[in-house]
Amino acid sequence: MKEFRLDNEPKIASGFKTPEGYFEDLSEKINKNLPNSEPKVISIFQKRKTWMYGIAAVLAISISVVFYQQFQSTETLDAEFLENYIARNTTVSEYDLLELLEKEDIEKIQIDLEIQDDILEETMIHNTNLEHYLTN
Amino acid sequence: MQDEKVFIAELLNPKTQNEAFQKLLREYQKPLYNHIRNIVLNHDDADDVLQNTFIKVFQNLKNFKGESKLFSWMYRIATNEAITFLNQKAKKNNTTSEELQSKIVDNLKADSYFDGDEIQFKLQKAITLLPEKQQLVFKMKYFEELKYEDMSEILGTSVGALKASYHHAVKKIEEFMNGN
Numbered sequence: 160m161k162e163f164r165l166d167n168e169p170k171i172a173s174g175f176k177t178p179e180g181y182f183e184d185l186s187e188k189i190n191k192n193l194p195n196s197e198p199k200v201i202s203i204f205q206k207r208k209t210w211m212y213g214i215a216a217v218l219a220i221s222i223s224v225v226f227y228q229q230f231q232s233t234e235t236l237d238a239e240f241l242e243n244y245i246a247r248n249t250t251v252s253e254y255d256l257l258e259l260l261e262k263e264d265i266e267k268i269q270i271d272l273e274i275q276d277d278i279l280e281e282t283m284i285h286n287t288n289l290e291h292y293l294t295n
Numbered sequence: 296m297q298d299e300k301v302f303i304a305e306l307l308n309p310k311t312q313n314e315a316f317q318k319l320l321r322e323y324q325k326p327l328y329n330h331i332r333n334i335v336l337n338h339d340d341a342d343d344v345l346q347n348t349f350i351k352v353f354q355n356l357k358n359f360k361g362e363s364k365l366f367s368w369m370y371r372i373a374t375n376e377a378i379t380f381l382n383q384k385a386k387k388n389n390t391t392s393e394e395l396q397s398k399i400v401d402n403l404k405a406d407s408y409f410d411g412d413e414i415q416f417k418l419q420k421a422i423t424l425l426p427e428k429q430q431l432v433f434k435m436k437y438f439e440e441l442k443y444e445d446m447s448e449i450l451g452t453s454v455g456a457l458k459a460s461y462h463h464a465v466k467k468i469e470e471f472m473n474g475n
Contacts, residue, residue: 162469163469163472165437165465165468165469171415171418172411172415173329173332173333173411173415173419173438174403174409174412174415174419175329175332175333175336175408176409176410177328177338178338178408181342182325182328186317186321188346189320190317194354
């Protein structure tokens with residue numbers, strides 16, 4: 160039996176065939192599926208993206224407004240807070256202040272203080288240094 | 296080469312692109328179909344892969360740098376699409392692409408789009424016994440009659456390695472044909 164040698168044999172075809180008219184219709188099939196010929200479809204996910212961007216923008220503006228308002232409010236200090244802060248942290252005494260003020264200004268500061276009798280009596284009972292009050 | 300540069304320019308120009316692409320389709324649909332069919336073996340699968348190939352070619356024309364011939368670039372896309380298709384089909388069937396090809400060839404006689412005689416069937420069977428790369432090299436050289444230089448550009452393998460691969464493939468096929 161003759162030995163099979165590929166180079167010595169007549170060319171052997173693959174044996175594959177195509178349906179009738181396959182290549183005639185092929186171009187049309189491919190052209191239909193090319194990117195340009197597809198109708199534009201607005202994906203629902205794209206719409207959702209637009210909504211998300213809108214919500215994010217509103218949130219960003221809201222947060223900015225809140226921060227801005229907080230910043231504004233810190234510029235106005237509470238008067239009582241400021242007074243107490245100065246009182247706690249100052250080294251200047253009342254006598255130092257009096258020396259700096261004119262007589263007219265001191266008289267303006269004068270406060271009418273109504274001391275109730277029972278409170279005065281209470282103070283005198285608990286204060287042993289009465290002599291100081293009687294002589295000054 | 297100059298003609299190819301002009302043609303590529305026509306493919307990239309929006310005004311001339313459509314006509315140029317139709318020319319590309321007419322010129323390459325048969326050779327690319329044959330190349331793909333030799334890999335995937337089944338007509339319907341080859342049809343799917345071929346359409347995907349041309350769509351990918353169209354979409355990636357803007358990325359074609361001209362470092363290789365247009366023909367080599369298209370064949371490379373076709374080869375990758377066909378091999379990927381086979382691998383995915385094999386995975387779906389819990390098998391390897393070699394086993395899948397072997398099974399398809401075993402059923403070729405029942406395929407209405409295979410009209411080969413006994414020796415053609417035996418040759419297809421012999422090819423399935425080769426390693427995957429050797430199968431590809433053999434088919435491209437023997438059935439498609441591509442030059443080694445062009446195959447080298449398409450497959451990214453040296454001419455020397457391709458010649459050696461083809462030589463080994465032929466020897467194994469001859470052994471099978473003589474033993475069966």
